[in-house]
Amino acid sequence: MFHVDAPPGQNEQSKQNEKNEQPKSRDAFFDNAKYLAILLVAVGHSWEPLKGDSRVLQGLYMVVYSFHMPAFIVISGYFSRSFDMSPARLKRLLTGVALPYVVFEIAYSLFSRYANDDPHQQITLLDPLYLTWFLCSLFIWRLTTPIWKLVRHPLPIALGIAMLASCTPAMTDDFDLQRTAQFLPYFMLGLVLRPEHFRLVRRPEARRLAVPVFVGALVFGYWAVPRMNASWLYHHDSAQEFAAPWWVGPVMTLAMFGCSLLLTAAFYSWVPSRTTWFTALGAGTLYGYLLHGFLIKGAGYAGLYDHAWLHRPYGVALVTALALTGVTLLCTPPVRRVFRFVIEPRMEWAFRRDAAEAARERQRALVG
Template sequence: MSSAQEPAPPTTTGSIPRARRRVPFWDNARFACIVLVVLGHGIQRLIYDSDISYAFYLSFYAFHMPAFAIISGYFSKASPPTKKQMVRVLTDILLPYLIFELLWSVTKWLVEGQGSPNITQPSWTLWFLLALGIFRLVLPYLALLRWPLLWAMAISVGVGYIANVDSTFSLSRTLGLLFFFTLGWWLREHDIVRRFQLIDYRPWWLRVTALAVLAFWAFACWFWLDVWKTIDLRHWFFYEDSYADLGGEQWWAGGFRIVLMGLALLLSAAFFVLLPRRNTWWTHLGQYTMYVYLLHSFVLYPFRESGVLRSLDPTWLWLPVITVVSVAIAFLLSSKPVRTVFRPLVEPRPAWLFREPELITAEGHRNDPTGSRRS
């Protein structure tokens, strides 16, 4: 797990290598993605009663988690892990997962009167933590093979045919998104972003094209909404259920997933093109996406479960309101006061747990599982 810093460009023989530099684009992209995560969970209850909300939901649910997986893969390594990296998997992924699963069990017991801990079935958003752990476990083996992208694609498509691969340890969803994570690693491994200036080169016509792509997809979500409801497109975007469970018993059902994966890549690329490349006043918040990711579900939980988000009318008022509130939640949960209070839960550092405690105390920063560096 590396930081969200780009390696310095190669230098001529005999010159002094330049230090790594932090690239604002990646922090901007990471924070924009986590805002979409909060927004999707915030408006989810509206989609049952509002077609506009449903279309809006589909417009970014088609790509926001694939985009997040691409970013995570870009800052991952396929080399054998060092001791320090192995410790970080435990402290940045496994321990927060166990802590927040326990918190969810307590919350459900207090609110619903039932809360049986089951670490094999991730609660709500915690599936992505397990996914990150499994991604890192699988990547070194994929990297040993020829054509790792092709193998990752075969796994992502093929898993949908296996009905008994389900949400246990979020395996179905993880394998369904494996291609996007592997693609992110492949882009970094082959230095594609720097060689083709994918961050720096952004002429006006490319931005117009990207905007047109996103706008056309938003229009398609609205214009053909009845079709998307009929085929239950929303659940196809989860990459979680088998094709049979989604009504795709035909042998060619995997082809539909390939089409959706292509759509996710196109929309992700358009999304990335439109993001700012320079430092903004919110760029630094991209380093703290795990706070937003792990905490926002507790903020939204009472509103979702109480039913207050159902039957809100008029939509033209409530959809913008909830959108603004969702964005505000993302900013709030990544703020310094929140990070200070919840750091022991989100960033546990139990030196007493390890035989070599200096592995987690020697450096002034650790890596966010999504790839960002936390100071």
């Protein structure tokens, strides 16, 4: 065998690269949290066509919408802490976020055009359709992560951007930048959180405090139904587009951030830390997120929501159960294997090989 001495510093760099490439054990808590959050996303979408007939359901809808995406986005920010401009992570960003956005933006546009018989539905990558906005926003958030990591106080700056966006009706709709800006503080919060912060909200006393928090939220949601436009919770528009004074936008942004943060912490406190029957499904939540929209929209296009009995309590319960079951099945390994080629493609053929990786392989070949 031949032994080739590496240049100074290369051995240390190789060891670090190999360490980074080693698979890390998954934390059951985060997989559980992602799965439970995606359940709430699917349930919220399934309630939307039904909520107009019931003040109770509208109140529940507002409570769910006030924290289900923030809870999901905080975790996305937390797992973006290690993102840098390395070739491996840029490839993952392109194949795991940008490509699925393109594919599902086109797929939902075609689905709306033909399943809903809407010839005016255009295919455009500039205007995210339905739930594809999250991929577009995640791409922007993650791509700018190295910049935010240089800033001394990123969360207050992100809140300032969100507040300014909430009173800027002239902001372009391209790539849903309004929603990207208004949800930015939740991603930034995840980016600055540390493991000890999540351990803090998982303490027994936090779980006990979560009970009055959710009870209070449900009461407030019921009270707010005739008094508040639920569209504020979408973070898609400015205050002026709600016919409100400009200063209401920043005030509502801060108020909703505080409420969402409180409910998100309460939600996390109830997430089990141990491995459960659904822990493995947490790895497939992106599949459930991107695919469940076809079920919800398909049911609407087929007129299934037009049945009067579905708008009664037992009908809502059935729709809820079907939404929970459907999104759970979409997170399972068989579904992931079928759709991996568009949601998590490898696409090694599309990229140049990393020079450092090629050098390591040549070194291993010489040593072997």
